[in-house]
Amino acid sequence: MQLRCLIAFLIFSWCCEAQYSFSGYTNPEEWQKTVYLSIVEDYRKMSGVYSEQIIAKTSADETGYFEFKGDMLSAENRIYRIHVDKCTETQQDINHFNGHCSDSEELLFIAKNTDTLKLPFSFGNQVFCRVESNNPKANAFLKIDSLKNDMRFAYGEVRSEANRKLNNKKWFTTLQDYGTALNEPVAELAIYAYLSDRSSDLHSYYVEDLQNNSYYDNLKERLETAYPNAPYTAQYRNELAADRFMLSSAEENRSTSSNIYLYAVLAASFLLNLFLLYQIWKNKQSKSEDLKSKLSKQEQVVLEHLLQDKTNKDIAEALFLSVSTIKTHTNNIYKKLEVQSRDEAKSLFIK
Structure with a gap:
């Protein structure tokens, strides 16, 4: 008992x-x-x-x-x-x-x-x-952010193309080595995501590095050992396979002098760019609608005229209102959109 x-x-x-x-x-x-x-x-x-x-x-x-x-x-x-x-x-x-x-x-x-x-x-x-x-x-991510701040400082010391290229090569390796030293593969993924980001200046180094550096397979092993069932592991495995497939396809195109695969890659890239442009346009539209939703219906009408570079007098005549009323609506629009001028207001909607 x-x-x-x-x-x-x-x-x-x-x-x-x-x-x-x-x-x-x-x-x-x-x-x-x-x-x-x-x-x-x-x-x-x-x-x-x-x-x-x-x-x-x-x-x-x-x-x-x-x-x-x-x-x-x-x-x-x-x-x-x-x-x-x-x-x-x-x-x-x-x-x-x-x-x-x-x-x-x-x-x-x-x-x-x-x-x-x-x-x-x-x-x-x-x-x-x-x-x-x-x-x-x-606190692994705080350590990574601290290292990135050091990197930004190094880039800012001399603002030149030559300095940027030298720092790209240096910090690409530095970040990889630092991630390995953390001995936490989940934290390493933050560095991998940064280095492999297609919008980053470091992406070209990633593409080259992926072809001859065992680091990426070692990271995959560390993830599969420590976190075999985690979503990060499956995501990393799939991304790595996809990037390598794209690289191998490019190599095959060059070795066989065939344009078929190249056209396929270009078509995929074109469609992807269209999709990304659509997403960007959709996000901008959503953002514009969100901003306009802060305004009253009358203020939205005045805003449309402001975006067409019409003067207060022109807007007043078009809407059959006084110039002072238009000025009041304009000030309310600036306040709600948190801007100080027409140019700032236009920058929110016209890119």
């Missing part, structure tokens, strides 16, 4: 301890009280605010203190994000959860279900600048 009680007690104690606690402080005078916790399962979406990633939200108290706790997280390390912002509930409904928020502060960290994480204020009451955790991998 005593043995059963002891076993039951141990099981109960283990269950009680198997929970996470992520806490910290925000500045209640600067940020909204709502604090969000997200799980990042796509390493291409580490930076930004995505509604599908959010798993919990809480409210900070009068001192700015907040806490997330429970036992629903994975038993393995995963990437999480805590963020705060200055958006009101109305703004959030309109344009907050669309992949970006210009007025937010975020922290990426690594954690599992049994971890404790504290985010105290740093110098100047800045949020999310320090991490205290029982998980030694928790």
Whole structure:
């Protein structure tokens, strides 16, 4: 009987301890009280605010203190994000959860279900600048960000094409080596995503490096060993295979002097560019609609005339209103769009 009680007690104690606690402080005078916790399962979406990633939200108290706790997280390390912002509930409904928020502060960290994480204020009451955790991998992303800041400083010392090329080669290797030294393949994915980003100046080095560097296969092995069932592992494996397929296809085209595959790649690239352009256009349209939704119907009409470079007098005559009324509408438009001039207003809608 005593043995059963002891076993039951141990099981109960283990269950009680198997929970996470992520806490910290925000500045209640600067940020909204709502604090969000997200799980990042796509390493291409580490930076930004995505509604599908959010798993919990809480409210900070009068001192700015907040806490997330429970036992629903994975038993393995995963990437999480805590963020705060200055958006009101109305703004959030309109344009907050669309992949970006210009007025937010975020922290990426690594954690599992049994971890404790504290985010105290740093110098100047800045949020999310320090991490205290029982998980030694928790602050890996802060270390990577610190290295990137060193990189940006090196680029800025001499602004020339020659300096940029030298730094590209140096920092490409430096970032890879640093990722390996972290001994946390999930954190390495942040570096891999940065180096392989097609919009980055470093992408050409990645394409060349992928052909003769065993680093990428070694990273795949580390991921498959440490996180065989994690979504990051499958995503990395698929991306690596796709990039190598594209490279091998290009090599085959050159060796056989055949234009068939080249045309296929060009067609795929063309369609992809069309799709990306469509996505960009769609995002711009969505952003424009979100901005216009802040205005009244009358202000939207006045805005359309402003975008056509009409004078206040012209707009007044077209709408059968006084010039002073048009000026009032114009000032209200500037205030709601958070701009100071017509040129700034036009820049939001005309690219």
